[in-house]
Amino acid sequence: MQIAQRSIILTLMLLALTGCNMVVMSPSGDIATQQRDLIVISTILMLIIIVPVICLTLWFAWHYRQSNTSAKYDPEWHHSTGLEVVIWSAPLAIIIALGAITWVSTHKLDPYRPLDRIDAARPVTAEVKPLNVEVVALDWKWLFFYPDYGIATVNEMAAPLDVPINFKLTASSVMNSFYVPALAGMIYTMPGMQTKLHAVINKAGEYEGLSSNYSGDGFSHMRFKFHGLDQAGFDDWIARVKQNGTMLNRDAYLKLEKPSIREPVRYFASFENGLFDAVLNMCVRPGQMCMKDMMHIDLMGGAGLESHENKAKLEHDNRHAEGTGGHGEEAAPGATFPETGNPAPGEDPAEGIKGGQDMPAEMNHDMHTK
Numbered sequence: 001m002q003i004a005q006r007s008i009i010l011t012l013m014l015l016a017l018t019g020c021n022m023v024v025m026s027p028s029g030d031i032a033t034q035q036r037d038l039i040v041i042s043t044i045l046m047l048i049i050i051v052p053v054i055c056l057t058l059w060f061a062w063h064y065r066q067s068n069t070s071a072k073y074d075p076e077w078h079h080s081t082g083l084e085v086v087i088w089s090a091p092l093a094i095i096i097a098l099g100a101i102t103w104v105s106t107h108k109l110d111p112y113r114p115l116d117r118i119d120a121a122r123p124v125t126a127e128v129k130p131l132n133v134e135v136v137a138l139d140w141k142w143l144f145f146y147p148d149y150g151i152a153t154v155n156e157m158a159a160p161l162d163v164p165i166n167f168k169l170t171a172s173s174v175m176n177s178f179y180v181p182a183l184a185g186m187i188y189t190m191p192g193m194q195t196k197l198h199a200v201i202n203k204a205g206e207y208e209g210l211s212s213n214y215s216g217d218g219f220s221h222m223r224f225k226f227h228g229l230d231q232a233g234f235d236d237w238i239a240r241v242k243q244n245g246t247m248l249n250r251d252a253y254l255k256l257e258k259p260s261i262r263e264p265v266r267y268f269a270s271f272e273n274g275l276f277d278a279v280l281n282m283c284v285r286p287g288q289m290c291m292k293d294m295m296h297i298d299l300m301g302g303a304g305l306e307s308h309e310n311k312a313k314l315e316h317d318n319r320h321a322e323g324t325g326g327h328g329e330e331a332a333p334g335a336t337f338p339e340t341g342n343p344a345p346g347e348d349p350a351e352g353i354k355g356g357q358d359m360p361a362e363m364n365h366d367m368h369t370k
Contacts, residue, residue: 140218245269
């Protein structure tokens, strides 16, 4: 009876495991595959020590049990040079191996490092043109810009197979984390800052994308679909977005930026020029000073006494301000909504700046000129 009960429990446990998503250990992109291999190699190296230690612990407990009178008892034993060599040399060798692998992988799998291969058998050649995608983590949805195609989408993205993808990522309000387990490791997104990720998808399919960093009420539903398509399928997807989408200007973005949960997929056939840069620099709303302008003022030594007027221009967190955030307000226009038709607000130069012609080359947010 007990054997039957144990068999039933074991069967139920195995059935429960069939529902587990093993995408991390069975990825579809080369970067994720290399990360999977790193996990496997590191685990095997550590098991070289762990398995013998566990086995010997069980054997010692059994062999030196009280009832085994034949076991040799030597209370005066205290040292063995040969045993010390074995005990310390094996872990030291494994630590050296793990350190070398970690050092190489840290640089090779750096998310900022452009890809040098499509997969283990194919390098990236000069003729390969990468796909550029700009990502904005909103509350609580994902906005994707495709600058090479002039389109944008919400909670859905696609990429052609075996084409390097260059991601630029930022956030609108709080820190988030962009993660497509089948594609590559997670990368943080932060307001006012830009992070990068390079990846490639090698197998066709529909994959889950999510936020892996808690960011508030709608975090659990901050998910999107990532489609790995052949070139013909990707071209059809681009055409569908252009056919069914509307215009994403600054007014539409400000409505989309408001917190919402379970946001449906939305298509935008075009978007206002420079919108991602405005989101990155936290100056989409009229009257806001762009972060790069403030950084330039600081770099020049400050704007003097009149800089106190810049305070209002640098108040960026308006999620809970009256008429600018919260639930139940006007929905953002998208693929199923008419275009707003509102003109884009003007881009007056920030106070203390003499116009765009005096600005330096585009600057990173660490104050270095690109």
